[in-house]
Structures are given as C-alpha cells and as structure tokens.
Amino acid sequence: MSNNHVEVHEANGAAFRYAPDHFFKSQPSASYIANEEQYRQMYDQSINDPETFYGNLAKEYLHWDKPFAKVKSGSLEKGDIAWFLQGELNACYNCVDRHAFANPNKVALISEPDEESEAYSITFQELLEKVCKVAGVLQSWGVKKGDTVAVYLPMTPEAVIAMLAIARIGAVHSVVFAGFSAGSLKDRVVDAGCKVVITCDEAKRGGKTINTKKIVDEGLNGVQSVSHILVFKRTGNPAVNMTPGRDFYWDEACAHQRSYIPCVSTNAEDPLFLLYTSGSTGQPKGVVHTVGGYLLNSALSTRFVFDLHPEDVFFTAGDVGWITGHTYALYGPLSLGTATIIFESTPAYPDYGRYWRIVSKWKATHFYVAPTAMRLIKKVGEQEIDKYDISSLRVLGSVGEPIQPDLWEWYNEKIGHNNCCIVDTYWQTESGAHLITPLAGVFPTKAGAASLPFFGIAPAIIDPNTGKELEGNDVSGVLAVKSTWPSMARSVFNDHQRYIDTYLKPFAGYYFTGDNAARDNDGYYWIRGRADDVVNVSGHRLSTNEIETVLDEHDGVSECACIGVNDDLTGQAVIAFLSLKEGACDISDEHVFMGFKKSLVMEVRGSIGPFASPKAIIVVDDLPKTRSGKIMRRVLRKIASNEAEQIGDLSTMANAECIPRILSAVDNQF
Ligand code: WT7
Numbered sequence: 001m002s003n004n005h006v007e008v009h010e011a012n013g014a015a016f017r018y019a020p021d022h023f024f025k026s027q028p029s030a031s032y033i034a035n036e037e038q039y040r041q042m043y044d045q046s047i048n049d050p051e052t053f054y055g056n057l058a059k060e061y062l063h064w065d066k067p068f069a070k071v072k073s074g075s076l077e078k079g080d081i082a083w084f085l086q087g088e089l090n091a092c093y094n095c096v097d098r099h100a101f102a103n104p105n106k107v108a109l110i111s112e113p114d115e116e117s118e119a120y121s122i123t124f125q126e127l128l129e130k131v132c133k134v135a136g137v138l139q140s141w142g143v144k145k146g147d148t149v150a151v152y153l154p155m156t157p158e159a160v161i162a163m164l165a166i167a168r169i170g171a172v173h174s175v176v177f178a179g180f181s182a183g184s185l186k187d188r189v190v191d192a193g194c195k196v197v198i199t200c201d202e203a204k205r206g207g208k209t210i211n212t213k214k215i216v217d218e219g220l221n222g223v224q225s226v227s228h229i230l231v232f233k234r235t236g237n238p239a240v241n242m243t244p245g246r247d248f249y250w251d252e253a254c255a256h257q258r259s260y261i262p263c264v265s266t267n268a269e270d271p272l273f274l275l276y277t278s279g280s281t282g283q284p285k286g287v288v289h290t291v292g293g294y295l296l297n298s299a300l301s302t303r304f305v306f307d308l309h310p311e312d313v314f315f316t317a318g319d320v321g322w323i324t325g326h327t328y329a330l331y332g333p334l335s336l337g338t339a340t341i342i343f344e345s346t347p348a349y350p351d352y353g354r355y356w357r358i359v360s361k362w363k364a365t366h367f368y369v370a371p372t373a374m375r376l377i378k379k380v381g382e383q384e385i386d387k388y389d390i391s392s393l394r395v396l397g398s399v400g401e402p403i404q405p406d407l408w409e410w411y412n413e414k415i416g417h418n419n420c421c422i423v424d425t426y427w428q429t430e431s432g433a434h435l436i437t438p439l440a441g442v443f444p445t446k447a448g449a450a451s452l453p454f455f456g457i458a459p460a461i462i463d464p465n466t467g468k469e470l471e472g473n474d475v476s477g478v479l480a481v482k483s484t485w486p487s488m489a490r491s492v493f494n495d496h497q498r499y500i501d502t503y504l505k506p507f508a509g510y511y512f513t514g515d516n517a518a519r520d521n522d523g524y525y526w527i528r529g530r531a532d533d534v535v536n537v538s539g540h541r542l543s544t545n546e547i548e549t550v551l552d553e554h555d556g557v558s559e560c561a562c563i564g565v566n567d568d569l570t571g572q573a574v575i576a577f578l579s580l581k582e583g584a585c586d587i588s589d590e591h592v593f594m595g596f597k598k599s600l601v602m603e604v605r606g607s608i609g610p611f612a613s614p615k616a617i618i619v620v621d622d623l624p625k626t627r628s629g630k631i632m633r634r635v636l637r638k639i640a641s642n643e644a645e646q647i648g649d650l651s652t653m654a655n656a657e658c659i660p661r662i663l664s665a666v667d668n669q670f
Helices: 002-012 021-025 036-048 050-061 091-102 124-140 157-168 182-192 212-220 250-255 291-306 323-335 354-362 371-385 405-415 496-504 544-552 590-607 633-640 658-669
Strands: 070-073 082-085 107-112 120-123 148-151 172-175 196-200 203-205 208-210 228-232 247-249 271-277 285-290 313-316 339-343 366-369 395-399 421-425 459-462 475-481 511-519 525-530 534-537 540-543 557-567 571-580 616-619
Touching (some): 002 511, 036 050, 050 070, 050 291, 082 291, 091 291, 107 157, 120 124, 124 228, 124 250, 148 182, 157 172, 157 196, 157 339, 172 182, 182 285, 196 212, 228 250, 271 323, 285 496, 291 421, 323 339, 339 354, 354 366, 366 371, 371 571, 475 525, 534 557, 544 590, 557 633, 571 633, 616 658
Parallel strands (some): 148 172, 148 196, 172 271, 228 247, 313 339, 313 366, 366 395, 395 421, 571 616
Antiparallel strands (some): 107 120, 459 475, 511 525, 534 540, 557 571
C-alpha cells in the first residue's frame, strides 16, 4: 500500500485545467451541458433517480417502435440486469434510417482507405441503401433474429455496413479484429455458432497486402455452423479461392437485392453484438451487449463527453475490431446523425503526416486515439504535425491505457495548440461506453486523470486485501462500480456463470473492473493499470495466460510465465520467461537459439495474432516458485522492470537461488 499512497499524493498536486476560450468560440452551438453545476445535478439524478433520468433521455435520444414499460430492473447481486423492459427498437433504424429520412444528403461515412488518393464519403441515404442490400442477402441465406454473424473485415465502410445490416435484421454481430489469426477466428466463430462470416478477398495495410480470405478459409476448415461467406472485393485479386455454393462476392450478391427492406424490431434486451475479450484466465469471453441500453449510452456519451454536434466530423482512429470502434466509430456518432471517419491505414503510412492530412482534408472536429499512437508520433513523427492546418479540431480524446501527464501536455500543445479540450476516457469492452471521463467544456480536468464518473456510474475504490470499500477522498485500491448502467455487458455468451464469477463475485454488490485506481483530494479518479494478469499493449488487451498457453504447447518448453513491463512506445510489452526441456535447443549456439526463439514468436503470432508477440523471450533454468509450486510472477515483474532491489518478501519462495541467474539472463537480454 505504501506505493499507492505516494500515487495519491502525487495526484493531489495536479492542477485543474479549464477548457480554453477557443473551444467555446468554435462550438457550432451552445454546450449540451452548461457547466459543472449542471453536471452535478444531472449526475445526482442519474444515481438517485435513474428511472426518471434515463427514462427521459431514452425517449429523447432513441426512436422506439414500442415504448418501454419499465426503465430498469435487476441487481449486481443477482446479475440479472435489464433496462427498458418491453421496449422495442432497432439499432440500425436509429443510426441510419431516421437520419436518411430527415437529411438524406448529409455525409454519414468518410472512408480513408490505405491508399490515400482513394478517399470518399457516402451520405445517410447511400448508407441506407447499401445496408439494406446486405441485410437482404443475409435474409436470403436464412439469417434470422438472434442468429450470430461474424465480421472479419479491415476498417472499411463495408465493416460498418455489415454490422448495421446484421443489426437491421435483428441478428447479432460478432466482429473479430482482422489482425487475429485463423485459429483465433475459428475459436470465436465456433463459440458463437456463427451461421455466416462476412469478410474480404485481401486487405491493405500500410501498403502491404494481407490474404484475408485465405486466413478465413483456414480458420473455417471443419467448422460446421457456417453455411455462407460474403466476400467484399477489397483488391479484386482473381486468384482468391472461392468455394462454390458457400462463398459469394458482396457486389454480385447485393446486385439482386432491393435498396430498401424494413428493419426487424428487437427487444431492448435482445443482444446487439458479442465482442470477445481477454481476461486473466481461460478462453476469451464473448461479452454480450444488448440493443437498448448499449445504444442509449453510446449516444449519450458521444454527445456529452465529446460535446458532439450534428455538423461535426468525428475521427476515431481505432478499429471496429475493438469496442472503441463499435461505440465511437459507429454507434455513437451515427446514432446522433454525425459523420464518422473510417480509417483503414496506420499513422505511419505513407508517412507520419497521415492523421493530420485526414483532419485537414475533412475538417475533423474530434480526434480519438490511444496514447500509444501519440507516443509513436511524438517520438518519430512530430515534425509532420505543423505542416497541416488542423485548426478544425475542438476535442481530443485518449482511450485504452493511462495517458501520462507529460504525454497529455504534449497532446494538448502539439495537436491541440492549447485550443482544444482533452478527454481521457476510461472504460472497457464490458462497460460498452465511458465509465470515468471528463466532459468536454463542462468541468475542469487534470493532466493524466480520467477525472469524474459519467452519468449513472457510481465508482467505488475497494481495498483489495479486506474487500471493504474505502470511503472519502485520498484513497487508492481496486476500482469497482456499485450501480448498474444501461450499457453494461449483460452476460458472457453461453456462460452466464462466468459473467457472474468474473465481474460480480469478486466483491459482492459491485461490478469489478479489474483495474487499480486512486481518488484524489478533489474526488478525481486516476486509473493505475490492471490489477490482474492482463497486459495492455498499444491499447490492446492481452491475457498473459493465453500467451503462456500457446508457449507451453511448444515442444521445447518445459514451463513459462509471461508478464507485462512498461514500454516507452507501446505502454506495456509482454516478456516471456521460460525454462526448456532437456535437449530442446542448444542455447550456447546463438544461431540455433535465435531460430528457436523465432519459432516461439511464430507460434504466438499464428495462434493469437501478431500484436500478441512477446517483445523478449528470456530462457532461464528455473522460474521463481512458492513452496506450493506457484510461479511468482511478481518477482519476474520486478526483475524485468529493473526494480530487483524492491523485490519484496521472498519468505514464501522455494527456490531463491534461481534469482541471480534470472537477473543475469535479463541483463544479457537487454
Ligand atoms: C482496459 C479495457 C476502452 C476501450 C479500449 C480498451 C484500460 C481503457 C483507459 C484510460 C487508463 C484505460 C483499462 C481497462 N483502459 N481506457 N483512459 N486510462 N486505462 O478496451 O480492451 O476492454 O480494455 O483498458 O485497464 O480495464 P478493453
């Protein structure tokens, strides 16, 4: 705990940062929330009288086919949470149709493909037609309400169109990030029992071609549930394999469809999508989000956190393969009828000016990205920024990992020119939308703090040792939430018990986030990284346990332990420690040893995806263990972080003699 006290103390020193005048001057119209006092009033009502608060907002922000009979029910104790009971609506109608009817020619999607010169935009009317055609194809293949459909596509408008088409017919989308391997895709398709997969022939990223369809074919080998694959021609390479009767090209299949088909009404509590995410143990979980509550909080958080107005242009640089892309590239902006930029490439392609050319070309008003991208630009691409006029920006968002105060300052100055509001938004796949976050222009923030809870979120800091909630300010511990909120995940697909065990059991009556946090003097929240074996690499959540499972399966590996260490560029990086089986590899022969390590990395890339590759593999003769045989990861963490002198209590360790050898193995590595 001594460390934690230092952290709260440091946080207390941070100054309040107020929204710059320029932010207010450049708003298209008045703020939706006038000031801090109004936030406090609204917040209090959201906690004390959620029925009135959310009942009114749900009617104001969403179109309901049938009104709801009751705003909320269920409890964290029972894990039976439901919102907007008996209400019926369609997510696609709310994101597309109603805007196409009111403003058919308003831009909905802006496509920035890998090849910069091929950018284009489409209107709400065009989006409606494209979505209807894909929805018609799915219906013709027998996809019905409640069926799951996988989407394995790069960050193209077609990914958004596919998701909306699935939602339109009441089916459930399960987007699998297109950087996942064939094996990971298979696990997810099988777990969700997907009937159809929507993908493309090949993908383009950073000038490279990725053989997406081939990966899909490999992943679906032997998978019975999938009857059809819809293949968007991204490159049009005629050599791509198509299985007759199963695989159909998007343009050909859509050509036979009508440009309008009606939406299928769904119950507010029907699932809208599954999104698989890693936890500390076991297989990835299919987190279940439901239509009504998820959509409402997507709209509300996009509106209030970003101060998003209909004429704005929102640029979320994240991928639809992750929750950020779901909520803030698609459902949030589109539910509000606002244009959203769909960016397929990388911040470095064709050069480090790419983000800023996009901002200046489309006059983006909002930019939302993970700190890892900013660290990269700060390190190698800073000279590009001032070449472009990015003065259209009004709000800059940060997401996915803690943003260090100095990076916050850099973001504010270099990108925002001290003219923007910075919102460091803390949330998770499971929360569906922001949990703790500044509201642009509403209350002051602090560099590096997620600041105050969003509406409906009652945060609690819990002492992990006693399980007791710590009251008052100036406390640190693990972060939980003691209220329910509309967009919280309702379940883990096909495994409700796992939902309860993971999120609701650790502290009875609370939703457990898995993160460490502090609440400072002013009641502001500071997120301090994960409290479990999840590492956050470039804003991607990885389970060290999952990587260990892959490495353990390698013939030469006897035992292994993966840990996260701080990394200047990627936030955290994975380091794998392993001991080898006798004769597995002659590590004194550098060439042989390099080849061996490479084969291990290839295993991880092949079974999970390239982004999960360990940064270093360190071979030791023994891993530190307790007397009962448990690997002591905290010891490895300290050694790998160069903090061996703070290793702490080793009285439970059975084999302390291995420590000097691990230290020297680490020294040799770096
Ligand atoms: C985990 C959730 C949230 C969308 C992208 C990641 C970490 C997220 C912040 C932030 C500090 C953050 C937490 C959280 N995290 N945002 N602003 N400050 N940490 O979603 O993959 O579900 O990961 O990301 O550790 O639990 P995810």
